[in-house]
Amino acid sequence: ETFYEIERSTDNSPFTVFRTNIAPNTTQFLDNSLTKDITYFYRVRANINGVYMPYSNIQGCIFTETLPWVTALDEATTWKEQVQVFPNPNTTGIFQLRIPQGFVLQQTTVMALEGIVLEVIKNQNQETISLAHLSGGIYMLLMEDSKGRKCYRKIMKL
16 A cells, blocks of 8 residues: 545544545554544545555444543552553553552453543453453553542553
8 A cells, every 4th residue: 555544424424534645554543633422433545556445344433531541640549559550561462450459340441542442341350451352552441449449551562
């Protein structure tokens, strides 16, 4: 491919060009111009030496939260500081969790950096979390305990 072109729509038709001239072999793209509670639809096509290839399948997503970790990471409480996720970064996608006493993990939400929820893991094993099935990248983990306390961690799978 010479470059990629991404088109976006909020009602699945019509699509308009959102970004063009995206470098060959690009596998991820961050859309930081989303509005809360709006569903967005995307499609991609390659351009090879001036000839456009067929569009990809349409992918839809809804942005339901503002980026909560922007402020949450600044909240320095003892228990949040003690939650550890390691090794980070890693290549296997298997992360060890160290949870402080009194923190009963109810669920972990795995999010892309743009806030899209990729997976919710309920009543998980508190010692490990497997993201082996996800492609390499940077993700956010939102860990919630039985008392509603939240802890965010940025992780990287190589």
